[in-house]
Amino acid sequence: xxxxxxxxxxxxxxxxxxxxxxxxxxxxxxxxxxxTPRNLNYWWxxxxxxxxxxxxxxxxGIVLAMHYTPTVAGAFESVEHIxxxxxxxxxxxxxxxxxxxxxxxxxxxxxxxxxxxxxxxEPREILWILGVIIFxxxxxxxxxxxxxxxxxxxxxxxxxxxNLFSALPGVGPKIVELLWGxxxxxxxxxxxxxxxxxxxxxxxxxxxxxxxxxxxEVGQNNPAGIDVxxxxxxxxxxxxxxxxxxxxxxxxxxxxxxxxxxxxxYLGHADxxxxxxxxxxxxxxxxxxxxxxxxAILRAxxxxxxxxxxxxxxxxxxxxxxxxxxxxxxxxxxxxxxxxFFWVFVIVCIGLGWLGSKPAEGAYVIASRILTAxxxxxxxxxxxxxxxxxxxxxxxxxxxxxxxxxxxLAPARVKGSx
Amino acid sequence: MMNKNTLxxxxxxxxxxxxxxxxxxxxxxxHSTPQPPRLSWTFAGPFGHFDKAQIQRGFKVxxxxxxxxxxxxxxxxxxxxxxxxxxxxxxxxxAIAAEYQINDGPNxxxxxxxxxxxxxxxxxLIYPNEQAARATHNGALPVDFSVIAKARTYxxxxxxxxxxxxxxxxxxxxxxxxxxLTGYAKAPEGFEISQTQFYxxxxxxxxxxxxxxxxxxxxxxxxxxxxxxxxxxxDVSAFLMWAAEPHLEARKRxxxxxxxxxxxxxxxxxxxxxxxxxxxx
Ligand code: HEM
Numbered sequence: 001x002x003x004x005x006x007x008x009x010x011x012x013x014x015x016x017x018x019x020x021x022x023x024x025x026x027x028x029x030x031x032x033x034x035x036t037p038r039n040l041n042y043w044w045x046x047x048x049x050x051x052x053x054x055x056x057x058x059x060x061g062i063v064l065a066m067h068y069t070p071t072v073a074g075a076f077e078s079v080e081h082i083x084x085x086x087x088x089x090x091x092x093x094x095x096x097x098x099x100x101x102x103x104x105x106x107x108x109x110x111x112x113x114x115x116x117x118x119x120x121x122e123p124r125e126i127l128w129i130l131g132v133i134i135f136x137x138x139x140x141x142x143x144x145x146x147x148x149x150x151x152x153x154x155x156x157x158x159x160x161x162x163n164l165f166s167a168l169p170g171v172g173p174k175i176v177e178l179l180w181g182x183x184x185x186x187x188x189x190x191x192x193x194x195x196x197x198x199x200x201x202x203x204x205x206x207x208x209x210x211x212x213x214x215x216x217e218v219g220q221n222n223p224a225g226i227d228v229x230x231x232x233x234x235x236x237x238x239x240x241x242x243x244x245x246x247x248x249x250x251x252x253x254x255x256x257x258x259x260x261x262x263x264x265x266y267l268g269h270a271d272x273x274x275x276x277x278x279x280x281x282x283x284x285x286x287x288x289x290x291x292x293x294x295x296a297i298l299r300a301x302x303x304x305x306x307x308x309x310x311x312x313x314x315x316x317x318x319x320x321x322x323x324x325x326x327x328x329x330x331x332x333x334x335x336x337x338x339x340x341f342f343w344v345f346v347i348v349c350i351g352l353g354w355l356g357s358k359p360a361e362g363a364y365v366i367a368s369r370i371l372t373a374x375x376x377x378x379x380x381x382x383x384x385x386x387x388x389x390x391x392x393x394x395x396x397x398x399x400x401x402x403x404x405x406x407x408x409l410a411p412a413r414v415k416g417s418x
Numbered sequence: 419m420m421n422k423n424t425l426x427x428x429x430x431x432x433x434x435x436x437x438x439x440x441x442x443x444x445x446x447x448x449h450s451t452p453q454p455p456r457l458s459w460t461f462a463g464p465f466g467h468f469d470k471a472q473i474q475r476g477f478k479v480x481x482x483x484x485x486x487x488x489x490x491x492x493x494x495x496x497x498x499x500x501x502x503x504x505x506x507x508x509x510x511x512x513a514i515a516a517e518y519q520i521n522d523g524p525n526x527x528x529x530x531x532x533x534x535x536x537x538x539x540x541x542x543l544i545y546p547n548e549q550a551a552r553a554t555h556n557g558a559l560p561v562d563f564s565v566i567a568k569a570r571t572y573x574x575x576x577x578x579x580x581x582x583x584x585x586x587x588x589x590x591x592x593x594x595x596x597x598x599l600t601g602y603a604k605a606p607e608g609f610e611i612s613q614t615q616f617y618x619x620x621x622x623x624x625x626x627x628x629x630x631x632x633x634x635x636x637x638x639x640x641x642x643x644x645x646x647x648x649x650x651x652x653d654v655s656a657f658l659m660w661a662a663e664p665h666l667e668a669r670k671r672x673x674x675x676x677x678x679x680x681x682x683x684x685x686x687x688x689x690x691x692x693x694x695x696x697x698x699x
Contacts, residue, residue, distance in 0.1 A: 038698060080492045080564065083665075090665045091672070235698055243694040247687040254680045261673025262464060262586040265568055270591065273569035273662075274561075283622070354576075 007033070030216060035234035036241045037222035039403045043113040044220070045248035046106050052249055053103040054208065058201050060096040068148065070194035072187045075150035076275045094264040100142050101267045102256050104290035107135060111318075116342055118330030119221040125322040127214040132319045134207050139291070139315075141200040144193040146288060151272030156285045158185045158193070164298070167305040184278070224402040225331025226395050233399035284359060292356030293349050297375065299360045300368035310372065317379050324379055326387035334393040338386050345378050453572055454597030454620055457652065459589050461659060464674060467667050468660055470505040475639060476657025477504060479650050482637050484563070487555070487628075489544045492564035493661050496537040502667035503660060511537050518542055556614040558627030567591040567655070567662040591662070592655040594620065599651035602630040 007028040009015055018024055067086050069078035082089035111131070114120055120128035147158045162185065165175045181188025219228055228234055235241075259266060267289060271282050287295050294311050301307040317324075332339040352371050358364045396402035460469045477498075480490075495515035499506045506514070515535035520542055523530035535542070544560075545551035552559050561569075571590040574582060582588070597620040605617035605624075615625040632647045639645055643653075660666070 077492065084492070084494075084497065090669060094669075239694045240698060243687070243691040247684065247691045250680060250684040250687050254677065254684060257673065257676050257680060258583075258586075261669055261676060263583065263588045264669070266583065266588055270569050270571035273565045 030212075030237075031242075032236065032238040034216060034237040035219075035228070035231075036237050037220055037228060037233060037399050038235045038240075039222050039224055039399050040220065040241070040244075041223050042244070042248055043109065043117075044222075045245050046110040046113065047215075048245040049106045049249055049252050050103070050110060051208065052252075053099060053106055054201065054204060056099050057096060057103065058205070060092050060099065061198070061201065063092050064096055065198060068194075070148070070191050072150065072190060072276075075148060075190060079149045091260070094260045098256065098259045098264060098267060100145065101259070101288070101290065102252075103138065104142070106252070107138060108290075111135070112346065114221075115321075115345075116332045116339075117221055117223060118225050118325070118327075118332070120322045121325070121330050122322065123218045124214075124221060127211060127218060128322060129319050130207055130211040130214060132315070134204055134211060135318075136315065137200055137204045137207065141197060141204065142288065142290070144197040144200070146272075147190065147193045148197060149272060150190065150276045151269075152274040152276055152280075152282050153269045153272040153285070155185060155276035155278065156282055157287055158189065160285055161287070162189075164304070164308045164311075167308045169305070221330060222399060223331060223333065224396055224399055225329065225334065226399060226402070229398050230400075286357055289353070289357075292354070293352035294356070296352040296356035296368045297372045299356075300365065300372040310376075314372075314375060317376070321379065321383075325383040327390065327392065329392040329395060331395075334395050335386075335390060336393060337390045338383075341378065341382050341386065345375075348374050348378070451572075451620060451622055451624075453574070454590075454593040454601075456587075456589070456593055457596060459592060459656065459659070461656070461666055462589050463586060464670060466670050468502065468656065471641060471643075472653050473657045473660050474504050474506075475641075475643060476653035476655070476660075478639075479632075479637050479654040480563070480657055483631050483650075484654065485544070487544060487551075487560035488563045490541040490563040490661060491543055492540065492562075493664075494538065494540050495535060497664050499537075500664060503664060508537075515539060555627055560628065563658055563661060565662045567595065567658040569662075570594045589659075592659050595655040595658060596651045598626075599632055599654070600648055 007018075007025040009018055009024055014024065064082065067078060067082045067089065069075055079093065082093050084090075086092070114128065114131070143157075143161060147154045162176055162179045165179065166172045168175065177183070179189065179192075180186065181192055269286065269288075286292075294314060297314050298307040298311040301310050327335065327338070329335050332342055348371050352368070352375065355364055355368045355371065360368075459466070460472065461467060480488075495511055495518075498504050498514065499508055499511040515537050518535040518539070518541070519532045520535045520539050521530060522533050525531055545554065548559060568591055572594055574590075598618060601618045601620040603617055603619055605611050609617065609624070611617055611625055615627055616629055617624055618626045632650045634647055635645045637645065637650060639649075643649060663669075
């Protein structure tokens with residue numbers, strides 16, 4: 001993806017194909033020769049981990065769809081059929097269900113990595129916006145997937161969230177009707193959600209290709225947040241990044257497997273093992289954990305329309321980040337004030353997540369309002385002000401310098417670095 | 419990494435959060451149900467497995483007590499003999515299935531008929547439909563038991579819910595069922611309760627329409643296990659865990675193999691990475 005490759009396969013047949021479709025050269029230049037900054041840390045392994053997550057969801061999802069029935073009468077039972085009678089069906093379903101959570105854990109780490117090291121700044125604005133689009137598509141996919149088992153939380157979660165659109169003036173009720181395919185969450189809703197849940201991951205895959213294309217055009221950012229200046233600053237993707245990504249990915253799989261094999265229902269809701277019942281509202285309707293911060297923002301605003309706008313606004317805001325934070329220095333390493341506000345922001349997000357899981361009453365509401373206000377102030381006031389008033393620390397002259405101190409680059413191992 | 423100002427801000431945020439978590443601050447209702455005691459279950463933990471004798475006893479309790487009201491429609495008779503299940507032989511499974519009458523048909527005269535169950539059948543419904551069930555129980559519904567052990571839980575506050583991840587604790591459902599069955603008591607002074615309801619410490623709202631189903635010596639155990647309400651409750655809960663999660667043993671066994679494989683693999687990957695990077699620093 002980055003310019004013509006001088007890759008030449010050894011075998012004659014491959015040379016023949018390569019002259020007609022240079023796909024091996026594309027692979028070689030993208031995943032072998034591609035230069036990566038030599039100072040990347042393990043936070044940079046989450047891009048690869050995210051690709052792995054997407055692959056896992058697509059593969060397990062396709063197998064599940066072979067046995068799943070998208071009908072109001074049959075959905076719950078077909079999921080139990082998968083759990084009980086399909087060979088290794090329990091494994092496939094638990095991997096898919098926990099895989100969604102793992103996907104979000106990875107994407108949140110990936111996003112906060114970008115926030116910390118200023119990966120959204122010039123020239124990576126489009127790369128960043130593509131990331132925000134992927135994030136939105138992931139949320140839509142996960143939301144519709146959660147409706148499919150047709151348990152109590154599926155049904156009531158779908159009812160609450162789709163109803164939000166009715167707050168939009170004018171078109172609201174029409175949109176809700178379109179989402180429902182009728183006048184309440186029912187068979188047509190389930191069926192169209194199934195169709196879309198199957199479609200969206202492939203759209204995500206498409207946007208990921210653009211995301212990686214943009215990445216390979218502008219190059220990766222790095223913990224020092226400075227541009228690559230010479231060959232000394234980079235190492236080839238293979239074997240360096242591949243070996244590191246590989247190790248990180250296996251560690252991630254261990255974490256993943258812990259949930260799948262030992263506590264597969266920990267991240268889910270017990271209520272979703274109760275078949276959907278439109279006549280009985282559960283006491284607390286709580287979305288999946290990865291939506292909780294946004295759910296807290298939604299409920300913090302007293303008006304329905306205001307809540308909906310704040311919730312979508314909190315995500316849309318991310319897309320404007322490159323223009324809200326105008327500081328030239330990218331990495332928080334060299335931005336002492338920004339670094340502190342970053343950690344406060346992390347805590348605020350976790351706080352919002354916790355509040356999202358609590359009933360909307362009493363002091364919870366007040367706390368949600370304070371943290372919601374802070375969320376917006378962080379982006380709209382603190383970051384723009386910091387860009388002007390913060391005095392950044394001096395950045396190293398080059399990536400090689402930042403890794404090796406000021407020693408000249410030696411071919412042999414230098415003690416004390418990673 | 420973080421300095422004084424950050425810590426200050428951290429303090430403010432956590433003060434807000436913890437203030438909010440203080441019961442006095444929040445309107446309180448559901449919180450008045452006590453947390454069910456945690457029992458030690460044989461199927462908990464990384465090497466968990468069902469105690470076959472226990473789930474057989476639990477099955478007996480189910481059949482002799484609960485079955486008159488609660489169905490188990492997603493469980494097939496054949497699964498009773500599966501590996502990691504109750505340990506019944508094929509003949510035993512066939513005999514158990516044959517004790518049930520199954521609706522079948524239509525036959526070639528176009529009529530529905532009843533016949534004895536076969537291993538491939540599912541436990542039959544107790545009531546033809548939900549309305550019939552509710553009509554018999556003053557409007558309350560005796561829930562289906564197929565996944566009940568996974569459909570109930572209780573809240574574990576901070577930091578317990580994080581510790582549960584590390585401890586692999588996921589037995590909340592069975593803790594609750596055991597607590598419910600042993601949690602009947604006299605309603606406290608001034609607690610209004612109708613004729614058709616019973617006071618239960620662990621049921622949300624404390625008014626349950628199920629009369630206490632168990633009493634000492636109600637079910638005969640032939641293996642010398644004490645015939646007490648507490649023991650019955652443990653056994654039937656363990657059986658319900660199996661009914662909800664029939665592949666639990668296979669899951670944990672395969673999980674252990676996967677873990678060993680991944681940990682060895684991670685070790686190899688780590689040394690590969692180290693070797694690759696050795697000359698790059
Ligand atoms: C399906 C989800 C996603 C996949 C598969 C994915 C994949 C990747 C991959 C493979 C990389 C290169 C490796 C790395 O630097 O980590 C990358 C980089 C990047 N991603 Fe994503 N990504 C996803 C979602 C997102 C989201 C939601 C955002 C932000 C809102 C985002 C922002 C970025 C940025 C800014 C970079 C450049 C990183 C840098 O060089 O600093 N990505 N992504």
